[in-house]
Amino acid sequence: METNFGPKVIFELPGGVIITETVVNTWIIMGVLIIGALILVRNFEKKPKGVQNAVEMIVDMIYKLTEQGMGKDKLGFAPYVGTLFFYLVFANLWGLTGFRAPTADTNTTFALAIITFFMIHFFGVRKKGILGYLKGFTEPIPFMLPLNIISELATPISLAFRLFGNIVGGLIIMSLLYGALAGLSVKLGLPVPIFEVAIPSIFHMYFDIFAGVLQSFIFVMLTMVFVSMAMD
Amino acid sequence: MEYTDFFTAFINWLLSFDKKALILAFSAIGAGLAMIAGIGPGVGQGYAAGIGAEVTGDNPKESKQSIMVMLLGAGIAETSGILSLVIALILLFGNPLINLDGDKLVLAASAIGAGLSMIAGIGPGIGQGYAAGKGCEASSKNPEASKSSMLVMLLGSAVAQTSGIFSLVIALLLMYANPLATIEGHQLILAASAIAAGLAMIAGVGPGVGQGYAAGKAAEAVGINPESSRGATLVMLLGSAIAQTSGVFSLVIALLLMYANPLVTLEGATIILAASALGAGFAMISGIGPGLGQGYAAGKGTEAVGLRPRLQAEVVKTMILGQAVAQTTGIYGLIIALVLLFANPLLQLL
Numbered sequence: 001m002e003t004n005f006g007p008k009v010i011f012e013l014p015g016g017v018i019i020t021e022t023v024v025n026t027w028i029i030m031g032v033l034i035i036g037a038l039i040l041v042r043n044f045e046k047k048p049k050g051v052q053n054a055v056e057m058i059v060d061m062i063y064k065l066t067e068q069g070m071g072k073d074k075l076g077f078a079p080y081v082g083t084l085f086f087y088l089v090f091a092n093l094w095g096l097t098g099f100r101a102p103t104a105d106t107n108t109t110f111a112l113a114i115i116t117f118f119m120i121h122f123f124g125v126r127k128k129g130i131l132g133y134l135k136g137f138t139e140p141i142p143f144m145l146p147l148n149i150i151s152e153l154a155t156p157i158s159l160a161f162r163l164f165g166n167i168v169g170g171l172i173i174m175s176l177l178y179g180a181l182a183g184l185s186v187k188l189g190l191p192v193p194i195f196e197v198a199i200p201s202i203f204h205m206y207f208d209i210f211a212g213v214l215q216s217f218i219f220v221m222l223t224m225v226f227v228s229m230a231m232d
Numbered sequence: 233m234e235y236t237d238f239f240t241a242f243i244n245w246l247l248s249f250d251k252k253a254l255i256l257a258f259s260a261i262g263a264g265l266a267m268i269a270g271i272g273p274g275v276g277q278g279y280a281a282g283i284g285a286e287v288t289g290d291n292p293k294e295s296k297q298s299i300m301v302m303l304l305g306a307g308i309a310e311t312s313g314i315l316s317l318v319i320a321l322i323l324l325f326g327n328p329l330i331n332l333d334g335d336k337l338v339l340a341a342s343a344i345g346a347g348l349s350m351i352a353g354i355g356p357g358i359g360q361g362y363a364a365g366k367g368c369e370a371s372s373k374n375p376e377a378s379k380s381s382m383l384v385m386l387l388g389s390a391v392a393q394t395s396g397i398f399s400l401v402i403a404l405l406l407m408y409a410n411p412l413a414t415i416e417g418h419q420l421i422l423a424a425s426a427i428a429a430g431l432a433m434i435a436g437v438g439p440g441v442g443q444g445y446a447a448g449k450a451a452e453a454v455g456i457n458p459e460s461s462r463g464a465t466l467v468m469l470l471g472s473a474i475a476q477t478s479g480v481f482s483l484v485i486a487l488l489l490m491y492a493n494p495l496v497t498l499e500g501a502t503i504i505l506a507a508s509a510l511g512a513g514f515a516m517i518s519g520i521g522p523g524l525g526q527g528y529a530a531g532k533g534t535e536a537v538g539l540r541p542r543l544q545a546e547v548v549k550t551m552i553l554g555q556a557v558a559q560t561t562g563i564y565g566l567i568i569a570l571v572l573l574f575a576n577p578l579l580q581l582l
Contacts, residue, residue, distance in 0.1 A: 165480040
């Protein structure tokens with residue numbers, strides 16, 4: 001049975017840059033999102049109807065979520081929040097298509113977590129000034145300085161691994177399950193692998209849809225909360 | 233030197249057995265270890281049943297609905313017990329390890345690792361049982377909001393299962409897709425790594441209990457104030473996600489030990505390397521504390537938002553600040569585990 005759950009290398013660019021499944025799948029998702037956005041916003045009118053209604057509802061929802069997570073004064077973050085959320089939902093549900101979810105790779109989750117990390121500190125400095133920002137590390141008492149530094153550094157690590165762990169856990173369980181069901185079909189000598197049809201769907205519901213959407217939501221919420229906490 | 237002799241004698245004694253016999257013997261231990269998870273559902277369901285009895289006494293007319301909620305929640309709390317039972321039965325009746333190629337000591341240790349990993353099931357069992365009890369209580373106190381409090385309870389319980397699922401992943405990997413068995417040599421280090429991967433996963437007890445507490449508090453909050461359902465659910469999910477952190481760290485260490493084991497490439501005394509793997513696994517157990525504590529904070533945060541939805545931003549802020557501090561000892565454990573694996577200072581001392 002397969003014992004390697006890492007992403008496969010698809011091809012190598014000159015200069016030794018390795019292009020894995022993760023990168024290719026990310027390109028596809030980027031394409032789907034960009035083309036989808038371009039198609040959906042065509043022919044917008046003053047009076048919304050049809051598709052425009054649905055799009056406006058989604059945009060409203062993202063703005064409401066941003067307001068709830070960050071406060072009214074930080075609505076400027078909504079476009080990033082929306083983009084991040086849609087990318088994560090697509091990436092986490094990508095496993096359903098039979099391809100590998102890009103978020104089952106620490107490179108993807110760390111890239112996203114590092115963006116959050118820089119947002120926390122950039123906006124913290126911009127809002128409070130460099131001195132006010134540095135002073136934040138000695139609060140509530142100067143004794144807390146090392147603890148505060150550790151917890152700032154731990155934030156992106158736990159953010160990245162939380163997403164990765166949940167998605168890769170689902171990926172491993174699903175591939176073990178498919179392997180076991182295929183083994184069962186072969187053992188019983190069935191010409192058609194009927195076990196692989198219905199049984200995995202319940203597991204896909206939990207591991208891909210439930211965990212995927214929940215973890216997207218959590219990543220976005222935590223990003224919002226951390227950034228807005230750095231600014232307040 | 234007497235002790236090293238004892239150790240060598242022990243390993244040699246183990247190696248003197250036939251491969252199949254050794255794996256089967258260790259599988260017996262693994263099956264027993266897995267069943268320890270039964271502590272969780274036992275405690276949790278007992279709590280739920282107690283609340284069920286209490287609400288029947290308080291409000292006999294509405295008790296039918298709340299008892300149903302209690303039974304549903306208790307059924308979910310059984311999940312980790314059932315998962316452990318499945319692992320134990322596989323080890324007993326359909327042991328996949330005896331058919332694998334590889335070193336017998338590594339395969340035998342994998343059976344123990346799989347069993348140890350399942351112990352994490354204690355957490356979800358207790359936590360989901362608490363949630364079931366609170367859901368039952370909420371349903372009895374406010375029968376009209378019974379459905380929404382039950383839904384929140386189910387959502388929270390599904391989240392609380394996460395660490396149990398992580399443990400199942402590690403146990404199944406050790407049994408069916410064992411990456412350690414295919415590595416040549418280093419049998420003692422690899423065997424220790426298999427056991428350590430299982431040990432690390434025990435940290436899942438913490439997040440399981442903590443997230444279950446948060447789920448219970450969310451069900452309670454929705455029962456008291458159905459209007460606050462959205463905010464309470466949100467805070468519960470956020471708090472639970474942070475309470476999951478130590479469980480995720482353990483999963484990462486376990487996967488590292490299995491797929492990118494740095495110890496097998498190091499030069500040094502085998503006994504130190506093998507013991508370092510075990511030490512890394514033990515260090516990760518510290519995650520029980522942060523998981524429990526952060527879950528408690530998540531539960532209290534949810535309760536506060538349920539009572540005062542308008543103060544959500546402030547409550548979340550305080551909750552997350554406190555949870556970040558509560559993570560500290562778990563991060564110390566992680567640092568020690570990573571030092572043992574990647575920058576072991578003990579090797580140079582010899």
